[in-house]
Amino acid sequence: MLAELPLVDHPDLLVGRGYSDDAGVIRVTEDLALIQTVDFFTPIVDDPRTFGRIAAANSLSDVYAMGGKPLTAMNIVCFPRRSLPLTVLRDVLLGGLDVMRQADTLLVGGHSIEDPELKYGLSLTGTVHPDRVVTNAGARIGDRLILTKPLGTGVLATAIKGGMAPPEVEAEAVRWMTTLNRDAAEVMQEIGVNACTDITGFGLLGHALEMANASGVRLELRASRIPLIPRVRDLASVGMIPAGSFANRKFCERAVTVEDGVDPLLVDLLADAQTSGGLLIAVNQDRAETLHEALERRNVPHPEIGRVVAGAGTSRIRVLP
Amino acid sequence: MAERKTVDCRGLACPQPVIHTKDALQGATFPIVVIVDNEGSCTNVSRFAESQGARVSVAQRDDEFHLTIEPDRGIPAAETSLAAGADPDANSMVVYVSSEGMGFGDEDLGATLMAAFLDTLSHFKGELSHAIFVNAAAKLVVKGSPVLEQVQQLEQLGVQVLVCGTCLDHFGISEKLAVGSVSNMYAIIETLSKAGRIIRP
Numbered sequence: 001m002l003a004e005l006p007l008v009d010h011p012d013l014l015v016g017r018g019y020s021d022d023a024g025v026i027r028v029t030e031d032l033a034l035i036q037t038v039d040f041f042t043p044i045v046d047d048p049r050t051f052g053r054i055a056a057a058n059s060l061s062d063v064y065a066m067g068g069k070p071l072t073a074m075n076i077v078c079f080p081r082r083s084l085p086l087t088v089l090r091d092v093l094l095g096g097l098d099v100m101r102q103a104d105t106l107l108v109g110g111h112s113i114e115d116p117e118l119k120y121g122l123s124l125t126g127t128v129h130p131d132r133v134v135t136n137a138g139a140r141i142g143d144r145l146i147l148t149k150p151l152g153t154g155v156l157a158t159a160i161k162g163g164m165a166p167p168e169v170e171a172e173a174v175r176w177m178t179t180l181n182r183d184a185a186e187v188m189q190e191i192g193v194n195a196c197t198d199i200t201g202f203g204l205l206g207h208a209l210e211m212a213n214a215s216g217v218r219l220e221l222r223a224s225r226i227p228l229i230p231r232v233r234d235l236a237s238v239g240m241i242p243a244g245s246f247a248n249r250k251f252c253e254r255a256v257t258v259e260d261g262v263d264p265l266l267v268d269l270l271a272d273a274q275t276s277g278g279l280l281i282a283v284n285q286d287r288a289e290t291l292h293e294a295l296e297r298r299n300v301p302h303p304e305i306g307r308v309v310a311g312a313g314t315s316r317i318r319v320l321p
Numbered sequence: 322m323a324e325r326k327t328v329d330c331r332g333l334a335c336p337q338p339v340i341h342t343k344d345a346l347q348g349a350t351f352p353i354v355v356i357v358d359n360e361g362s363c364t365n366v367s368r369f370a371e372s373q374g375a376r377v378s379v380a381q382r383d384d385e386f387h388l389t390i391e392p393d394r395g396i397p398a399a400e401t402s403l404a405a406g407a408d409p410d411a412n413s414m415v416v417y418v419s420s421e422g423m424g425f426g427d428e429d430l431g432a433t434l435m436a437a438f439l440d441t442l443s444h445f446k447g448e449l450s451h452a453i454f455v456n457a458a459a460k461l462v463v464k465g466s467p468v469l470e471q472v473q474q475l476e477q478l479g480v481q482v483l484v485c486g487t488c489l490d491h492f493g494i495s496e497k498l499a500v501g502s503v504s505n506m507y508a509i510i511e512t513l514s515k516a517g518r519i520i521r522p
């Protein structure tokens with residue numbers, strides 16, 4: 001739908017809406033560019049403080065995905081004053097603050113409105129050197145693809161809603177959703193990578209497709225190498241895949257070729273809509289080993305899930321067993 | 322006429338159709354019909370019912386899916402193999418690895434022997450169709466494993482490497498899988514049952 005709006009162009013606009021990237025980036029001076037992004041959503045867990053933490057980590061992720069450093073934040077709140085006590089709002093905001101503190105990001109204000117349903121998130125400003133912006137458009141043939149968090153939060157959120165997720169599974173999902181992509185972003189800048197995007201609502205397939213389109217390349221994904229949060233596969237096989245993930249799969253269908261031998265359940269999981277997912281990084285194959293080592297040192301998962309290959313036409317993603 | 326219960330899940334978002342189906346199937350001995358209004362719910366309800374050993378047939382009418390679910394009568398209904406191409410022929414050899422080391426007695430020796438075993442296996446590449454890793458052997462196919470190279474070599478030679486997903490989860494090393502594909506008990510049993518010969522280190 002956004003495609004119908006006219007695009008804005010400016011010589012200092014380094015990343016704008018035309019790129020389906022994670023955030024907008026504008027050059028302010030020769031050595032400073034600002035990253036701007038906003039994200040907010042409805043609760044996916046019952047505990048207000050945990051929800052606040054997840055929403056903040058998810059919003060921050062867009063800055064990290066551009067290789068940036070978050071600077072300031074504003075709260076965005078929709079709150080049903082009539083149906084929920086204000087202590088809930090306080091706890092959500094405290095959760096957000098916990099994570100902002102962890103990210104060395106300053107809360108400078110915010111805006112709230114009354115709404116039938118609770119929603120929370122952040123509007124963020126971050127910084128990056130104009131020459132070191134990591135977009136989703138730089139993937140080159142031969143690059144290795146690395147994913148820094150396991151998939152499955154969409155399935156787990158659905159299972160939590162349905163009362164099918166044991167507490168330890170919920171705790172594991174929360175752990176991943178509140179893990180900042182900060183270390184991964186810093187390592188990316190340290191080593192130098194070609195492209196990056198964070199995995200959120202469109203799932204790995206959707207965001208990989210955006211990267212393939214923006215970079216004018218084709219991505220090959222090895223389904224068996226793609227990490228899943230424990231129990232996700234079991235929960236998916238008893239029908240805990242959310243509607244959004246099916247919609248993602250449908251949306252990507254024409255551009256994705258699935259080879260024989262790939263479990264259809266796994267393809268659904270590759271399309272699983274993620275909340276606060278990891279970074280998908282395309283790195284030059286000569287630097288891949290250095291990146292692996294640096295991520296390992298910071299305890300960031302770094303499975304190599306595929307590579308960038310040549311190819312034109314409608315099929316932009318190839319999923320191998 | 323056979324007794325039949327209908328569960329109308331139109332207009333409900335996931336996971337509700339599955340939860341309603343679950344409740345309806347509880348203790349059911351006769352078929353139930355579940356109506357959903359989108360393909361995703363249809364897939365989810367089918368997967369759930371099949372996971373419970375039920376048989377599912379789907380009739381699509383316009384935008385509605387009518388699923389007839391026959392509850393389990395004691396026969397597991399897993400119908401499709403989840404393994405990547407698990408179809409060994411009668412002459413094939415499958416290697417079944419269920420421990421980190423080879424043999425018992427001395428752990429260090431066991432590890433050395435396992436490396437030698439996997440290394441030597443490559444000489445049998447023509448016969449070897451699958452290598453299955455279960456229990457502690459799952460640790461052999463993750464990043465940092467001392468025998469990773471050997472297993473990768475087997476995979477490059479065309480051997481299908483199947484790794485028990487439950488085992489990877491159990492040890493918390495699912496993210497570190499470095500070779501092979503994640504598999505499940507059904508696929509593992511299917512592979513073993515079709516094998517010409519099964520060998521173990």
